[in-house]
Amino acid sequence: MNEHLRGVTAAVAEVAAPADGEMAAPTDVAPRGGGHDPHHEARRSDTRARIQQVALELFAEQGYDKTSLREIAERLDVTKAALYYHFKSKEDIVRSLVEDYMGQVDALIAWAKTQPRTPETRGQILGRYVQIVADGSDVFRMLHHNQAAVNSLAGAKERGSVFRERMTGLVEAITDPGASMMERLRATMALGSVSIGWMFFSDQVKDRSELCSAVLAIASDLFDAHSQNQST
Numbered sequence: 001m002n003e004h005l006r007g008v009t010a011a012v013a014e015v016a017a018p019a020d021g022e023m024a025a026p027t028d029v030a031p032r033g034g035g036h037d038p039h040h041e042a043r044r045s046d047t048r049a050r051i052q053q054v055a056l057e058l059f060a061e062q063g064y065d066k067t068s069l070r071e072i073a074e075r076l077d078v079t080k081a082a083l084y085y086h087f088k089s090k091e092d093i094v095r096s097l098v099e100d101y102m103g104q105v106d107a108l109i110a111w112a113k114t115q116p117r118t119p120e121t122r123g124q125i126l127g128r129y130v131q132i133v134a135d136g137s138d139v140f141r142m143l144h145h146n147q148a149a150v151n152s153l154a155g156a157k158e159r160g161s162v163f164r165e166r167m168t169g170l171v172e173a174i175t176d177p178g179a180s181m182m183e184r185l186r187a188t189m190a191l192g193s194v195s196i197g198w199m200f201f202s203d204q205v206k207d208r209s210e211l212c213s214a215v216l217a218i219a220s221d222l223f224d225a226h227s228q229n230q231s232t
Contacts (some may be wrong), residue, residue: 005062012167022229028092036213047086047146048096049088050076050168051076051083051086051087051093052071052093052096052097052100053071054075054076055067055090055093055094056138056139056142057075057098058071058072058075059145059146060138060141060142060145061143063145063146063149064090064094064142064146064149064150065146065149068090068091069083069084069087069089072093074089088191094143094150097139097142097153098139100141101132101136102162102166103141104132104135104136105132105166105169105170106127106166106169107171108125108129108132108170109166109169109170109173110127111128112125112170112173112174113173117176119224119231122223123220125170125173125174126174126190126191126216126219126220126223127216129170129191129194130212130216130219131193131212133194133198134198134202134208134211134212134215137198137199137202138223140195140198140199141199141202141203144199167188170187170191171187171188171191174187174191175187186222186223187223189222190222190223191219192217192218193215193218193219193222194215194216194219197214197215197219198211198215198220
């Protein structure tokens with residue numbers, strides 16, 4: 001299990017930030033006439049999401065290395081040039097998937113900072129995190145199944161701090177200032193149980209919402225065990 005989790009964490013951390021000197025993923029050109037076009041932005045976002053989903057499907061079916069941009073474009077029924085408009089490479093697609101996941105975690109941490117530190121807020125944070133992990137489980141599974149290829153995408157630099165920073169932010173969000181090591185450890189294990197639960201069981205259940213509820217209940221029980229023991 002430890003080797004499994006290290007592989008997933010390493011894969012996420014490795015592609016979460018661009019390599020030194022690497023160009024960022026291309027963006028769409030502005031609509032003619034200048035200004036902001038919400039319809040244009042919505043279409044671009046929808047197309048980007050479709051590309052990501054199809055790429056995930058192909059990576060899962062035949063592996064990252066054996067999948068080409070041409071195959072992704074063919075399944076989408078678009079030209080390679082149209083695909084290139086959104087992503088220059090497979091690496092850009094993988095990085096975008098990880099960045100989207102990290103962006104959701106960042107948004108959750110930012111929201112948590114505006115909320116009162118109450119049991120209700122902690123429950124909401126855990127619930128939202130479970131949903132983020134559930135929505136991103138296909139990405140994590142792809143990263144795990146393609147570790148050798150994915151780990152070499154952005155070079156050999158160690159980027160484990162990227163994932164750790166997010167986890168630290170979440171732990172701080174569900175613990176009180178000055179929390180003891182035991183309390184912070186319990187919070188970390190509660191959050192970690194969410195990822196473990198989804199990684200091991202998401203492909204073994206028919207009702208993912210039922211699994212989502214079960215994962216949340218177990219994570220909440222684990223986090224709340226200390227306070228429950230104190231009250232008895």
